[in-house]
Amino acid sequence: MSEILEKLFEAVEFGKADKASPFPPQLKGQDGANELTKNALDADVDPKDILEQALIPAMERVGKKFSEQKIFVPQMLMSAKAMGASMVQLKPFFASGKIKEKGTFIIGTVKGDLHDIGKNLVSMIVEGGGWKIVDLGVDVSEDKFLEKIDEYPNAVIGLSALLTTTMVNMEDIVKAIRTKKPDARVLIGGAPINDDFCQKIGADYYAADPQKAVEYLNKIAS
Amino acid sequence: MKYKNLIISSPQELMFGKAPSPVKTRRGLIIGGGQVYSELNFTLPTMSINSNTVKRVNEHYREIAEGALERALHLNSKGVVLEFETLLEMTKTPQIGVDIVSIMNEVCEKYYQKHGLASEIRLTPNDLREFERPAKQRTSELIAPMMELFERGMEAGGDLVSIESTGGKEVSDDALMMCDIKAIMFALSVLGVRDMQFLWKKIVGLANKQGKIAAGDSACGFANTAMVLAEKKYIPKVFAALVRVISVVRSIVAMEEGAVGPDKDCGYEGPFLKAITGIPISMEGKTAACAHFSPIGNIASACTDLWSNESVQNIKLLSGMAPTAYMEQLEYDVRLMNVALKGGDQSCQLFQQLMVDSDVYTDPQALVLAPENVIRISKELLKGDSYVANAKNGALATLDIIEEAIASGQMELSEMETAYLPILREDLNSIPDSESEFIDMMLPLMDQSKFILEEYGL
Ligand code: B1M
Numbered sequence: 001m002s003e004i005l006e007k008l009f010e011a012v013e014f015g016k017a018d019k020a021s022p023f024p025p026q027l028k029g030q031d032g033a034n035e036l037t038k039n040a041l042d043a044d045v046d047p048k049d050i051l052e053q054a055l056i057p058a059m060e061r062v063g064k065k066f067s068e069q070k071i072f073v074p075q076m077l078m079s080a081k082a083m084g085a086s087m088v089q090l091k092p093f094f095a096s097g098k099i100k101e102k103g104t105f106i107i108g109t110v111k112g113d114l115h116d117i118g119k120n121l122v123s124m125i126v127e128g129g130g131w132k133i134v135d136l137g138v139d140v141s142e143d144k145f146l147e148k149i150d151e152y153p154n155a156v157i158g159l160s161a162l163l164t165t166t167m168v169n170m171e172d173i174v175k176a177i178r179t180k181k182p183d184a185r186v187l188i189g190g191a192p193i194n195d196d197f198c199q200k201i202g203a204d205y206y207a208a209d210p211q212k213a214v215e216y217l218n219k220i221a222s
Numbered sequence: 223m224k225y226k227n228l229i230i231s232s233p234q235e236l237m238f239g240k241a242p243s244p245v246k247t248r249r250g251l252i253i254g255g256g257q258v259y260s261e262l263n264f265t266l267p268t269m270s271i272n273s274n275t276v277k278r279v280n281e282h283y284r285e286i287a288e289g290a291l292e293r294a295l296h297l298n299s300k301g302v303v304l305e306f307e308t309l310l311e312m313t314k315t316p317q318i319g320v321d322i323v324s325i326m327n328e329v330c331e332k333y334y335q336k337h338g339l340a341s342e343i344r345l346t347p348n349d350l351r352e353f354e355r356p357a358k359q360r361t362s363e364l365i366a367p368m369m370e371l372f373e374r375g376m377e378a379g380g381d382l383v384s385i386e387s388t389g390g391k392e393v394s395d396d397a398l399m400m401c402d403i404k405a406i407m408f409a410l411s412v413l414g415v416r417d418m419q420f421l422w423k424k425i426v427g428l429a430n431k432q433g434k435i436a437a438g439d440s441a442c443g444f445a446n447t448a449m450v451l452a453e454k455k456y457i458p459k460v461f462a463a464l465v466r467v468i469s470v471v472r473s474i475v476a477m478e479e480g481a482v483g484p485d486k487d488c489g490y491e492g493p494f495l496k497a498i499t500g501i502p503i504s505m506e507g508k509t510a511a512c513a514h515f516s517p518i519g520n521i522a523s524a525c526t527d528l529w530s531n532e533s534v535q536n537i538k539l540l541s542g543m544a545p546t547a548y549m550e551q552l553e554y555d556v557r558l559m560n561v562a563l564k565g566g567d568q569s570c571q572l573f574q575q576l577m578v579d580s581d582v583y584t585d586p587q588a589l590v591l592a593p594e595n596v597i598r599i600s601k602e603l604l605k606g607d608s609y610v611a612n613a614k615n616g617a618l619a620t621l622d623i624i625e626e627a628i629a630s631g632q633m634e635l636s637e638m639e640t641a642y643l644p645i646l647r648e649d650l651n652s653i654p655d656s657e658s659e660f661i662d663m664m665l666p667l668m669d670q671s672k673f674i675l676e677e678y679g680l
Contacts (some may be wrong), residue, residue, distance in 0.1 A: 072638065073456045074401045112310050114352055117395070117447065121456075139353060164535055165309050168270040192268065 004043060005054040008036040008086065012058035015078025017085040023078055034085040047093040051130070055083050059128030066125075067211050073121070080124050101132040102221040106148045107158035108140030110169045115162035118190060122158065125210035126217060142176035149181055156217060159203070161190040171201040178202065185220060187213060223471065223612055224478045228600055229500030233593035236493065236525045237570055239563045242500030244527075245435060245483050248381050249330070249340040251301040253484045254502025254527040258559040260552035261303040261344065261487055261504050261530040262290050263513075264545040267537045271311040276318060282536050283322045287329035289546035295339050297553045300560070302341040303382065303504070303528055304330070305487065308371065313347045314364075316371040320378050327379025344437060345380030346486065347371045352388045352443075359389055359417050359677040372425060376434045383429055384486045386442040389417020390472070392672045394444045398451060401461045401642065403617070403649045408664045410444060410465075410472045411613040412657060416678040418475035426480035436481040438501070440489030441469035446514075449490070449587060453515050458642045460624055460635070463586035467620045470494040470603055471613040477501060487530035490518065493591055496525055497600040504528035509551055512544070517585035520577040524593060529556050583633040586624045595623050611655035621647050 001009070010016075011033040014024045018032035031039070040050055062079040065071045093099045105126050109119050116138045127133045134152060136144055145157060157177060161167040170188055177184050186203045198206035207213035229243075230236050241254025251259060264286045271279055287304060294302045304326060312319035326343055333339040350364035351357050372383055390413030397405030418439060429436035440446075445466040452462035470491045477483075483501030485492045487510075492503030507522030510532035516522070523529055531548045541547050562573035574593070581588040589595060602619040606612045621643060627633035628640065654660050661680065 069455045070638075072401065072458060073399050073451070077400060117399070117451070120399070137355075163309065164268045165266055165271055165311070167268055197268070 001053055002045065004036060004040045004045065005049065007031070008033060008040060008050065008054040009058045011036055012055055012079055012082045012086065013061055015075060015082050017078070017082045032085060033082040034089060037086040037089040041089060047090055047099050050086070050090065051099055055086055056128075056130045059083055059130075063125055063128060063211065063214065067209075076124065080128055083128060102130045102218065104132045104134060104152045104155035105158055105217065106134045106136065106145065106152060106155045107160065108136030108145065109138040109160045109162075110166055110173060111139055111141045112169055113161050113163050113166035114138045115160070115190070118162070119160040122160065122189065122207075122210045122213050126158075126214055129214040129218060131217060142173045145173055146176060146180055149177065149184065153181070156185045156187060156220065158187045158189070158213065160188070161193065164192050167192050167197065170203065174201050174203050187216060189213065223474070223604065223609060225474070225498050225604055227604065228497050228597065230497045231597060233597050234571065236497055236593040236596060237574060238523060238526050238559050241483070241496060241502035241527055243482065243502070245437075245502055247340075247342045247435065249301075249334050249342060251303070251340050251342060253303075256563060257300055258526065258556045258563070259301045259303060259528050260294065260299065260549065260556050261305055261528040262545060262549050262552060263305040263307060263487065263530055263533045264290075264548075265307070265533045265535055266309070267535045271309060271318065279318070280321060280325055284325050284329060285543065286536050286545045287326040289543050290549040291329060291333045291339060291341060293546045293549045294341075294553060295333060295337050297550065297557075299339060299553055301339070302549070303344055303484075304341060305344040305346060305530065306380070307346040307533065308348050310348060310350070313350055313371050314367055316367050316374060319345075319347065319371045320374045323375045323378040323380045330379070342381040343379055344382040344384055344486075345372070345375040346384045346386065347375070349385055349388045352391060355392060356672055356674050357388070357392050357677065358674065360420055360679070361677065369424060369428065373428050373432075376429065376432045380434070382435045382437040382484070383425060384437045384439065385421070385425065386440045386486070386488065387417060387421050388443050389421070389678070390414035391443045393668065395447075396672075398444075398448055398457065398465070401457050403461070403464060403646050404653060404664065405668065406444070406465055406468060407610065407613055407617075407650075407653055408660070408668070410441070410468050411609045412661060413673065413678050414441070414444070414469075414472035415475055415609045416680070418472055419479065420679070422476045422479035422481060430480070436476070438481045438483055438485035438489065438495070438503075439473050439476045440486035441473050441491055442486075442488045444472075445469040445490065446488050449516060450514050452587070453517065458639045459517070460586050460639050460642050461646065463590050463624065464617045464620055464646060466490055466587060467494070467590060467599055467603075467616045468613045470498075470600075470616060471609045474498060484528050487528065488532055490522065490587075490591065493525050493593070493596045494600050494603065497596055498604065502527035504530050506530040506532045509548065509555065512548065518581055518588045518591055521581035521588045521591045523555065523559065524574050524577050524591065525596070529559070583627060586627075586633070586635070589623060589627055589633065590620055598623065606655055608655055608657050610653065610657050610660050614650055614653050614655070617650050618647070621650070
């Protein structure tokens with residue numbers, strides 16, 4: 001890997017978004033992900049290499065450190081921010097189709113339910129894994145999911161629920177999705193959910209945590 | 223803040239089962255009057271709530287109440303509180319919630335009349351306002367059904383009323399994930415306090431009109447969310463311990479507005495409220511493992527007056543239905559506490575010491591709940607002239623206590639945890655005492671699309 005990509009990897013791993021950012025203290029005053037990406041592009045580094053050799057592997061390392069409980073969520077969020085700062089520079093290449101995300105992941109907490117901390121973590125980690133995220137927020141009805149499926153017909157759909165009285169709403173949503181798009185992949189998660197429930201409602205996969213969600217998504221993307 | 227001095231100023235007097243201002247209920251429970259009672263909390267199994275299922279929903283609650291009270295009777299219980307925490311549909315359509323209260327009240331009355339077993343219902347409507355973002359804390363149309371449920375639910379037999387209100391949560395949700403202590407201070411000691419003043423005036427007014435008991439609020443959405451996240455190792459425990467202490471200045475507003483306790487089970491800020499105001503409290507610990515894990519299983523009961531399980535689904539276990547099983551667990555726990563109380567001061571102190579010692583140095587969140595630390599922190603929570611200053615002083619005292627415990631070798635924390643201590647201290651020290659100066663400092667740093675200042679009277 002070239003020196004500049006190594007530096008970008010480090011900036012994302014340790015959450016340095018741009019030069020002005022005071023975080024992390026050990027990289028104070030140095031270029032962040034934003035400047036490093038610009039420098040790399042100016043030096044004719046292929047945007048695909050930026051994405052695949054620096055950004056995604058850096059976020060994979062962050063995800064691994066998080067799952068091994070070596071860092072807390074704020075550090076992971078800073079890394080996600082740094083990746084976002086780099087993506088700003090890569091935007092034109094996504095627009096032109098020169099580089100692509102692994103796929104689109106539509107995610108939401110189902111209707112009647114406002115618990116979103118788990119869902120937000122899943123979004124962040126999946127995004128770091130190179131997926132485009134369409135986050136519909138909380139209290140999301142089947143109509144809203146269907147609307148977004150129109151917009152992103154190949155997207156994988158993720159449903160989150162934390163209440164025993166809202167997990168049942170997943171069934172309606174899965175049914176509605178199947179009616180509209182029988183081959184759509186639906187991933188579900190949340191504290192009261194398990195494999196049996198997943199099978200019962202006809203969803204494709206139950207992910208107990210964000211890592212399992214990324215593993216599943218990467219498997220179907222490859 | 224209205225309170226200037228502690229009602230309980232000695233750790234020895236911060237004791238389970240005894241509160242300076244006990245609360246007497248309709249069927250004769252004297253909460254905090256020398257006895258600890260069980261408070262059972264329960265919820266539905268996997269099912270939706272709609273016009274087709276509402277009959278079954280009602281049956282669930284009847285079954286739960288019958289099963290629990292029958293078991294309590296069998297175990298010679300001296301009294302029980304049943305907490306009915308509503309789910310969305312039950313508050314949105316108050317009639318559903320009211321009917322459930324009536325059903326459970328019927329069961330309570332039957333056991334009282336037939337067997338002399340005293341029980342009461344704590345009605346806890348969920349805060350519907352969080353369904354709107356940015357939240358319209360004062361002007362939302364969703365306030366009306368909540369208030370209707372309070373009012374009609376009390377008429378139907380809900381004697382104690384509580385809520386887990388959510389003022390400031392739109393700021394604290396992100397702040398928790400970022401471990402941003404300044405934003406947490408803003409959420410709790412500015413927005414939270416102001417929303418509590420607005421909401422609890424109304425709740426106390428309704429309760430007083432009917433001669434019912436305005437019990438108290440819980441900073442569940444803030445401090446328990448922090449605790450659950452810390453338990454999953456998502457955020458540092460030292461941060462969660464500070465959030466707990468800061469939440470005191472927000473939850474105490476219910477008492478300033480006239481709430482009398484027992485404060486709500488999932489409000490682990492209860493011990494501080496008890497020390498400062500003298501009200502009885504409810505707590506949950508090891509018995510709440512059915513709902514979430516915690517690092518404070520034993521120490522949580524050190525000065526409680528009701529002992530709860532947070533929430534358990536009405537599902538079948540090998541022994542029987544889960545709420546009935548939890549009733550039994552709670553009853554055995556309170557039996558022990560009550561035997562200690564009967565034995566007098568020495569046996570209470572000994573029993574409390576065991577509960578405290580078994581947890582205290584295992585986690586900073588347990589550390590802050592040790593009676594001597596509750597008293598020490600509570601003193602700091604009253605020193606300043608504003609809620610902001612009080613919260614800051616309490617949090618700084620908490621940091622002192624954590625650092626002392628580490629320095630003495632009694633508590634061990636990983637480097638990942640201790641790295642946060644100086645950052646948190648620096649951030650807290652940067653906060654001015656005056657609310658208006660603090661607001662001026664924070665507004666430019668925050669995403670103002672997330673909250674509406676006018677909805678907090680600002
Ligand atoms: C798509 O693919 C995927 C893949 C994986 C996915 C996924 C999607 N989604 C999640 N995952 C997975 O990955 C995540 C990371 O590991 C994990 O996500 P989790 O969400 O599980 O984990 C989070 C990182 C941390 N965990 C959490 O954030 C949830 C913790 C507990 C304590 C909890 C919290 C924090 C809250 N709550 Co709520 N709350 C509880 C929770 C107890 C519990 N056992 O879960 C529970 C779920 N709540 C409950 C209740 C009753 C309620 N809550 C309510 C409100 C709240 C707060 C606002 C206070 C707060 C939510 C803050 C927020 N912004 O989300 C109310 C309902 C609001 C609503 N309509 O949704 C209210 C009704 C309380 C009231 N009376 O007001 C109980 C449920 C009872 C039931 N019948 O099911 C409860 C078990 C606590 C209890 N009282 O016992 C995995 O599940």
